[in-house]
Amino acid sequence: MTANISKRNSTNSQSAIGAWWKKQSQNILPPLIAVVIFLVVWQLASSIGLVKIPGPTSMVTEQRTRIYLMYPFFDLGGTNKGLFWQTMASLQRVFIGYSLAAIVGIALGILVGTSAMLNKALDPIFQFLRMIPPLAWVPISLAALQQNQPAALFVIFITAIWPILINTAVGVQQIPQDYINVRRVLRLSNQKFFFKILLPSALPYIFTGLRIAIGLAWLAIIAAEIIMSGIVGIGFFIWDAYQNNYISDIILALFYIGAVGLILDKAMGYLQERIVPNDKK
């Protein structure tokens, strides 16, 4: 009897793994196969000379790139740093610029969302400014701020703020009339209204804005750094590698950028899931 049970248990645990694989394999296998095919095609295309850039294996075969691949943490001073540090420098800029954008964007968004007058006055300006691409901001911010570091921050800020601001404003404007009526009937104080109704109600919109903005900010920093010479950052690393014709370095850096962008987006998504009430999505 006992033997019987334990036997069944063991088969159970085995089948549990099997079941998991059965369920997940459908989600894991296709993208895995697609990635492999993509890499193989790329490698073939570059080895027969179809494209002028080296194949993915060059990241290992090229000695310079292999060092960058194997030692992401080295720091030789100046701009000569491992890719981890390069990425961190870019990320730090994003973090500062993005945080500023979030604070200012949400605050302005709430202001604009609650006041129809302000909305009318400012909306055309916002719509106009948000159409200007990040790169176009670079020269003007350099000219205005004179220094690379604050100029880079400004570019991130100005890129990230629009989706946050506009989404927040919409979120505030879209507070259901029911909740407004509750406020009016109960004569809720402004403070209570803000924390108990306005903020929770607009939160899903705000998070949508934040999530869009983080992607944009990451895009912007790379672009900004490419133009701002002589700073530590993955954008400038790419530009520098291009100047020196280290194509495989660029490829490796691209992997970093893509991965970090993905992680940032997923992290925001996770945060959104955790903070925003379920039925509001």
Add this chain to the structure above:
Amino acid sequence: MSVFVAVDQIEKVFNLSGGGQYVALKGIDLEIKKGEFISLIGHSGCGKSTLLNMIAGLDLPTDGEVSLEGEVVNGPGPERMVVFQNYSLLPWLTVRENIALAVEEVLGYLPKGEQKSIVEEHIDMVGLRPHADKQPNRLSGGQKQRVAIARALAIRPKLLLLDEPFGALDALTRGNLQEKLMQICQEHEVTGVMVTHDVDEAVLLSDRIVMLTNGPESKIGQILEVDIPRPRKRMEVVSHPSYYSLRSEMIYFLNQQKRIKKIRARKTAAIARHGLEKVNLEIGFVPLTACAPVAIAKEKGFFKKHGLDEVSLVRETSWRGIVDGIAGGYVDAAQMPSGMPLWMTLGGHDKDNRPLSMVSALTMTRNGNAISLCKRFYDQGIYSLADFKKMLLKSPNIQHRMGIVHPSSMHNLLLRYWLAAGGIDPDRDVNLQNLPPAQMIVDLQAGSIDGFCVGEPWNYRAAMEGVGFTVATDLEIWPGHPGKVLGVREDWANAYPNTHIALVKALLEAGQYCADPKNALEIRQILESREYLSTDISYIQLGDPASASCNLDRPMREYAHHIFFGDGANRPSRTEHLWHIVQMARWGDVPFPRNWLEILERGCRVSVFSTAARELGVLDVKYNRGNIQLFDGSTFDAEDPISYLNNLKIKRDFTMAEIILDSRTIKAA
């Protein structure tokens, strides 16, 4: 009790996006007493929610004002708490937090501990203890509504406003919540206003039901008092005698609103043809055997024959519908109980007694009515008026109710006359209730009435179904009394004189057709159809007194057969109309007109009848049917109605008044 909430001449105008204006509400006047529960009922878009919002202060009236305890409402506030249609709970707060938010804000002056206990008390009150820490999205619709009610009550509002609170719930949940709400309101003496379009809910919960007419310019059409004692139980109110009459009153109102809307949309101008001023007529009738001439004129083409090409019949289930149709100008002409035209002329239909001058040029039927009592009286050996009186004397504590169809109908007058002749005061010893004819049997069966006086086929059917028995027919009270007449507005008759004559001709010829026993089967077949009586053909008996009905048991008297034609039956008789006026004045329904001669001259269009009869070649027109003699041996003297009235033993304090019939020309149709 003093006025608690006063809604004073409210008007609400919405600006349309197209630049126009929509007057949603106009001239709304309503006073609500403390502790009263009011329902607002009406069709969608009639502005009932708008009215509620204005009481709440969420919306402000364009004109007029709302006041609570004498203070003008100019914005929302917690003393007028609203339970919203879609609950309006904050989804990110738990049940407890939702209630606490309101309590903290409104009752913030109380110590924290007390606030807390109020929140907990209300969670318990609506039975949501196990769900107190859940967010609303994990609750069912009924539970959410309970939270909303708890939140509303927790802040101790002076006035509770509910906007279709149970609209989205299933029947079972709704029922439970209704009882819960009633109980809470009773315990806490909450004054409430509820918007609903559930008729049963309105009766169950309300002290008064305010019915709004359709927009634009919705106004209060009618206010019903619900006299069902509290505490009420959902299953028990149904058996209260008032329940069905209240319910049917509301349904009548709502249907009427729907019909008015339809008629408004359809309304076309008068079409003149064949030398007639108007050939497109709407003619009202109530499905009774007595409607035979109307039905036959339509089905056998008598209307068309006399040039009235586009006659449509309007089927009303109650006489009130006819009155409203004529007064509102929605129907051109109608078959009416014999007393109705002059009743309206004397202002009996209007709540301010404003006269609406009517004329009658044709008596369409005579006889056809009877008085039925519940079968159980028969089983107790009550076979006559004297027996009935003895029974009433023996049971003074029991309220006996009897159904009539309309205050102006011969049924009412005959029943009252019959009761009074037997020494029974029809207002004090019994209670007479207005019911639609088709509902009599149902009520008799349910025991909410003890008897009725109504036209056929209902007496006959009650007897056939073993629900009641005929205790007296009109043959025994006043043989050959007028039953139904043709009634039109005086302004209509003046505007379309030739149409009026054509109409009388068509109906007179139809009456002639109905009177011929050869046609009886065909007529009965026509009448049984859905457009008319929608009842079994065996219940429809026209004039044949030798049919099976007479062979029933002893109390089933000789069948009350109809007279449709002949022997001076159709000529409108001033004497008979005077008799009606006298009887209606006797029971205090209308004042007795000092200018009764003028009223009779104007209301009785003998000239139209005479022209119509001559053109048809009907020559057996008598001038006089002789004195009116009733079963009690008294003779009605048309020369001296006032001393006749004074000599009656059982009567109300009647009034005399000069009825001024101005030539108020309301544009007909």
